[in-house]
Amino acid sequence: MKEEMILSVNDLKAAYGQSTILWGVNIEVRKARVTTVMGRNGVGKSTLLKAIMGLVKAQSGSVRLDGQEIQSLVSYKIARAGVGYVPQGREIIPKLTVYENLRLGLEATPDYKEKISEEEIYDLFPILKEFRKRLGGNLSGGQQQQLAIARTLISGPKLLLLDEPTEGIQPSIAYEIGDIIRRLVVEKELSVLLVEQKIDFARHVTDHFYLMDRGKMVQDGSADRF
Ligand code: ATP
Ligand code: MG
Numbered sequence: 001m002k003e004e005m006i007l008s009v010n011d012l013k014a015a016y017g018q019s020t021i022l023w024g025v026n027i028e029v030r031k032a033r034v035t036t037v038m039g040r041n042g043v044g045k046s047t048l049l050k051a052i053m054g055l056v057k058a059q060s061g062s063v064r065l066d067g068q069e070i071q072s073l074v075s076y077k078i079a080r081a082g083v084g085y086v087p088q089g090r091e092i093i094p095k096l097t098v099y100e101n102l103r104l105g106l107e108a109t110p111d112y113k114e115k116i117s118e119e120e121i122y123d124l125f126p127i128l129k130e131f132r133k134r135l136g137g138n139l140s141g142g143q144q145q146q147l148a149i150a151r152t153l154i155s156g157p158k159l160l161l162l163d164e165p166t167e168g169i170q171p172s173i174a175y176e177i178g179d180i181i182r183r184l185v186v187e188k189e190l191s192v193l194l195v196e197q198k199i200d201f202a203r204h205v206t207d208h209f210y211l212m213d214r215g216k217m218v219q220d221g222s223a224d225r226f
Pocket of ligand 2: 045046047088163
């Protein structure tokens, strides 16, 4: 039986000005699974996630979410459609507390409703409960990364796009983040499109791999092939 896909990207092309970055990307993201894109620096992994979010305009090709074309929607509407995006680098607001940063995530949903309760978030990320009143800028890199993910989760996305969530993070914390991702996949049927460079961490969390090179997917398969 063919697995169900939450996201299908077909022959997607995109450029920054004159320089083409995505040369015709094809990728399928399975429901309630972790799909991981690996590839060297500068091959276009982050650009792919931005194009899916509508932050970089595609020149041609299609992006389908649950069978529906989303390429022409603006990012705000995509957020409404249930896609959460955690960009590369941590974009939390240092002058706000952990609690305030977390609540910011609700603005991604038009009705400002928690889809995953704050208690559930604290259950997933105990460190955030402990540091609830601390300023975001006083957290370590790994803690900030957890906050960035938690903030995206609170609005209850069905698809989560994660751009190198373990960049600059020590392996033990990376594995903790990996376990949280796996738990959400199993318990909430979350679908995840992960961009990751660390092969050990990626094997720990991934169901299906893609290898990207110079703006295209050049190989895909299960963990044992990567
Ligand atoms: P990394 O592993 O280092 O994060 P990546 O695969 O995510 O790399 P991208 O960030 O998608 O790579 O960048 C792909 C190419 O696009 C690079 O050559 C980069 O210099 C270029 N690029 C990225 N952002 C812009 C931009 N805003 N304007 C122009 N060129 C850009
Ligand atoms: Mg990148």
